[in-house]
Structures are given as C-alpha cells and as structure tokens.
Amino acid sequence: MSRGQLLEEASGWRGFINRVKATSNRLFPERQIMVRTEGRLRYIRVSQALQVSTVFGLLAVTSWMTYSTASYVLNDRVLDIKDAEIHKARLAYDDLLGEVGNYQDKFSSLTTELVENHGLMLKLVEQNATLQQSLKSVATKLESTQEERETVIATRERLKSELKTVEDKMRSLASRNFSLDKELNTIQGNLSNVDKERRLALEEKARLNEQVKNLETTLADLHETEKTAVQRMTEHTAQRITAIETVISRTGLDPQKLVANVGESGMGGPFIAAKGDAEEPQDKLKASLSSLEGQVERWRSLKSLMNSLPLHSPLDYYYVTSSYGKRKDPVNNRWAHHYGLDMGSSYRAPVYTAAAGKVIYAGWKGKYGKLVEIDHGNGVVSKYGHLSKIFVKKGEEISHRTKIGLVGSTGRSTGAHLHYEITVNGKTRNPAKFIKAGRYVFKG
Numbered sequence: 001m002s003r004g005q006l007l008e009e010a011s012g013w014r015g016f017i018n019r020v021k022a023t024s025n026r027l028f029p030e031r032q033i034m035v036r037t038e039g040r041l042r043y044i045r046v047s048q049a050l051q052v053s054t055v056f057g058l059l060a061v062t063s064w065m066t067y068s069t070a071s072y073v074l075n076d077r078v079l080d081i082k083d084a085e086i087h088k089a090r091l092a093y094d095d096l097l098g099e100v101g102n103y104q105d106k107f108s109s110l111t112t113e114l115v116e117n118h119g120l121m122l123k124l125v126e127q128n129a130t131l132q133q134s135l136k137s138v139a140t141k142l143e144s145t146q147e148e149r150e151t152v153i154a155t156r157e158r159l160k161s162e163l164k165t166v167e168d169k170m171r172s173l174a175s176r177n178f179s180l181d182k183e184l185n186t187i188q189g190n191l192s193n194v195d196k197e198r199r200l201a202l203e204e205k206a207r208l209n210e211q212v213k214n215l216e217t218t219l220a221d222l223h224e225t226e227k228t229a230v231q232r233m234t235e236h237t238a239q240r241i242t243a244i245e246t247v248i249s250r251t252g253l254d255p256q257k258l259v260a261n262v263g264e265s266g267m268g269g270p271f272i273a274a275k276g277d278a279e280e281p282q283d284k285l286k287a288s289l290s291s292l293e294g295q296v297e298r299w300r301s302l303k304s305l306m307n308s309l310p311l312h313s314p315l316d317y318y319y320v321t322s323s324y325g326k327r328k329d330p331v332n333n334r335w336a337h338h339y340g341l342d343m344g345s346s347y348r349a350p351v352y353t354a355a356a357g358k359v360i361y362a363g364w365k366g367k368y369g370k371l372v373e374i375d376h377g378n379g380v381v382s383k384y385g386h387l388s389k390i391f392v393k394k395g396e397e398i399s400h401r402t403k404i405g406l407v408g409s410t411g412r413s414t415g416a417h418l419h420y421e422i423t424v425n426g427k428t429r430n431p432a433k434f435i436k437a438g439r440y441v442f443k444g
Contacts, residue, residue, distance in 0.1 A: 028051040028052055030045065030048055031051075033046065065222065068215065068219060068222070071215060072212070072219065075208055075212050075215065082201055082205055085201060086201045089198055093194050093195075093198075096190060096191055096194070099187065100187050107180050110177065114170075114173050117169055120166060121163070121170075124159060124162060124163055127159060131152070237296055241298055241302055244302040244305075244306050245302065246440075247306065247437050247440060248305065248306070250436060250437035251309065251437045252430055253424060253429065304377075305378050307377075308355060308357070309376070310353075310355040310380070310382045310422060310434055311354065311434055311435070312354045312355065312435075313435050313438070314420055315343055315352075316350070316352075317349070318345045320341065320344070321342040321343070321344040322341070324339070325337065326338070339428040340383070340420055340421035340431065341419075341420045341421070343418045343420055345407050345416065347388070347407060347409075347416040348388055349407040350403050350405075351387065351403070351405045351406060351407060352403055353374055353382070353398055353400065354400075354434070355376045355382070356376065356399045357376035357377065357397075358374065358395070358397050359373070359374055359392045359404075360374065360375045361373035362392050363390070364410075364411075365385075365411075367411050368383070368386065368412075369385060370386070370388065370389070370390055370408065370411070371385045371387070371411075372384045372390055372404050372405055374404075380423075381423045383421040383422075384405060384419070385411060385418070385421070386408055386419050387405035387407070387408050387418075388405070388406045388407065388408025388410060389406040389408070390404065390405045391404055391405055422434060
C-alpha cells in the first residue's frame with residue numbers, strides 16, 4: 001500500500017472518530033448541577049463518561065432481561081415439541097408391535113398348514129407305496145383285466161397330480177416363510193431405531209429441564225433484585241416525601257390539604273412486604289411498582305408544591321420592624337391585625353422574588369404604595385409593598401431570586417421598609433415561618 005493510500009485511510013479514520021466525538025458531545029454534553037448554600041454557589045460536575053456509562057448500563061440490563069424472557073418461552077416450546085415427538089414415536093412403536101403380532105399369527109397359521117400338508121404328503125407317499133405294491137401285484141397277475149389296469153393307471157396319474165400340487169404348496173410356503181422372516185428382521189431394526197431415538201429424546205428432555213431450572217433460578221434472583229431495588233427506591237422516595245412535608249409543616253401549612261388541592265390522592269408511606277402472601281413473584285413486583293408509582297406521584301406533587309412556596313428571604317439583609325399578627329398600628333397607635341411582615345432595610349436596597357412565578361400586579365395600590373404581586377402557582381401568592389421602584393411588569397414570567405424592585409416608603413408607611421405578605425388559597429400566612437423553613441431547606 002502506498003504512502004498516499006495510508007494517509008487517505010488515516011484521514012478517513014480521523015474523520016470517523018471526529019464524527020463519533022461530535023455525536024457523543026451533542027448527546028451527552030458535560031452537565032453541572034448548581035447548589036446554593038448561604039449565598040454561595042457550588043457546582044457538581046456530571047461528566048460525559050458517567051452519562052454514557054449510565055446509558056449503556058441501563059441498555060445492558062434491559063437486553064439481559066429480554067434475552068432471559070425469550071429463552072424461557074422458547075425452551076417451553078422446545079419441550080412441547082419434543083414431548084409431541086416422543087408421543088408420536090410411542091404410537092408408531094405400538095403400531096409396529098401390533099403388526100409384529102399379526103405377522104406372528106400368520107406365521108403360526110402357515111406353520112400349522114405346513115404341518116397338515118406334510119402329514120398329507122406322508123399319507124400320499126404311503127398311498128403311492130401301496131399303489132406301487134399293488135402295481136407289482138397286478139403286473140404279476142396275468143389274469144388282470146384291462147379295466148383294472150386302466151383304473152390303476154388313472155389312480156397313479158391322479159396321485160402324481162396331487163403330489164405335484166403338494167410340492168407347489170410346499171415351495172409357496174417356503175417362499176412365504178422367507179418373506180416373513182425378512183419382514184420380521186426389518187421390523188426389529190425399526191424398533192431398535194425407535195428405541196434409540198426415544199432414549200435420545202429423554203436425554204434431551206432432561207437437559208432442557210435442567211436449563212429451565214437454571215433459568216427459573218436466574219429469574220427468581222432477578223425478581224428478588226428488582227424487588228429489593230423497588231423497595232429501596234420506595235423507601236428513599238418516602239424519606240424525600242417526609243422531608244418535604246417537614247418543610248411545608250414548618251411554614252404552618254398542612255401538606256395533606258395542599259396536596260389534595262393539587263389533585264393528588266393522598267396515598268403513600270414506606271413499602272413493607274406482607275407476610276404469608278400467596279401471590280406470584282410477578283404479582284408482588286407489580287404491587288411494589290404500583291406502590292412506588294404512588295409514592296413518586298405524591299413526591300412529584302409535593303415537589304411541585306415546594307417549588308411554588310416562597311422560602312427565600314426577599315432581602316439579603318433586614319431586621320423585623322413589625323411581625324405578623326396583632327399589633328399596635330404605627331400611624332394611629334390602635335390595635336390592629338398585621339397581615340404581613342415588615343422588614344426594615346436601607347433605602348433602595350434590592351428586593352428579590354422569593355420563588356419563581358408570574359407577575360399579576362405591578363404598580364400603585366392604595367396604602368401598599370408601589371406593590372408587586374407574584375402568583376407562584378398552587379394558590380400561593382406573595383406581595384411586596386412600599387417599594388420605591390418597580391423593575392417588572394404585569395404578566396411577566398420571572399425566575400427565582402429575580403430583582404423586582406427597591407425598598408422604599410411609598411403608601412401608608414413611616415419609613416423605609418418592605419411589607420412582605422404571603423397568601424395561600426386567599427388566606428394570609430406568616431411569612432416569617434416560610435423564611436425559617438427556607439433556612440432549614442437551604443442550610444449547608
């Protein structure tokens with residue numbers, strides 16, 4: 001091969017390798033998971049090799065399960081076919097035995113007939129000897145009449161004819177006996193072949209039964225592994241559900257009622273296998289998967305609810321100037337109910353949204369002054385009042401920790417602060433509990 005051909009072939013391989021790398025980079029780009037801890041960001045790297053190894057591992061497990069199931073089904077069909085062949089061979093063997101019995105009956109009948117014909121021949125020989133003696137006596141008698149001589153000749157001819165008939169029958173019987181003996185040898189050879197095939201079929205059946213037992217053991221191990229994995233995943237999901245419910249409970253909300261409003265059925269709890277259950281392993285696995293599916297659905301509902309809860313503080317630095325609940329009004333000094341949390345901070349400090357959502361109001365609103373309202377979904381709404389400046393518009397979709405305005409003292413206010421208010425399904429809630437729950441979730 002010339003140097004130019006070698007260079008051309010190497011260039012082709014390099015092009016192929018570059019295309020494979022480009023496809024791999026496009027399908028499995030390096031990913032990073034961002035984790036925020038007390039204002040600090042950390043990144044967890046998910047390499048391309050880890051993604052490819054995970055995908056091929058899942059493909060290998062799926063291929064093995066498919067192969068095991070197909071082998072199990074095909075071995076059952078092979079066993080059925082072999083049993084049918086053995087049954088057919090047994091029927092042919094019985095038919096051959098019946099034919100042998102018929103041939104034996106025929107042989108016995110022919111033997112009896114041969115014996116009878118032999119006796120008849122002996123009798124004819126005796127009669128012939130008697131006639132010979134009679135002929136000799138007649139020959140010595142000169143006085144024999146012509147009529148007696150003709151009778152003797154006719155009798156002699158008749159006896160010769162009968163003797164020839166007997167000899168023909170003997171030859172025919174000998175030929176039939178030889179044919180029967182040949183057929184009997186053929187039948188015995190066929191029976192020997194059938195018996196040999198039957199032994200081979202039994203050995204093949206025993207081997208296939210052993211393979212079936214091995215496959216059943218492998219399937220049982222797979223079922224046990226799958227059941228353990230499903231149980232572990234169910235318990236892990238239950239732990240996640242408990243953690244999310246704990247966070248929601250810290251906000252003062254009832255997770256059961258909130259999840260019911262989201263549309264989840266309310267089922268859950270860790271998976272505990274029942275004792276003495278007579279179901280098949282497949283049924284148990286289906287029940288475990290059904291339980292896991294219920295847990296996952298509940299976890300998804302709770303996670304969606306968690307994503308809609310404003311758990312972050314809208315200000316990086318603040319101090320509480322007025323708590324949620326009953327208080328003396330700072331303007332008229334009369335007792336009143338305060339539906340939000342007043343958070344003191346420096347004038348024009350940045351205000352951030354506590355969770356992702358959609359702006360449903362942005363502008364001046366009476367005593368709130370400049371107000372921003374954000375719908376976070378699932379009936380959760382947060383309000384930010386007394387702002388000095390607003391950076392968002394009504395209908396705008398905003399992400400978590402988006403800068404929406406600046407601290408001010410617009411509306412009914414005695415100084416620079418943020419009036420922070422949260423409502424769930426139209427009912428006000430204490431924002432301080434949400435911020436406290438957020439510290440529990442996002443702590444390092």
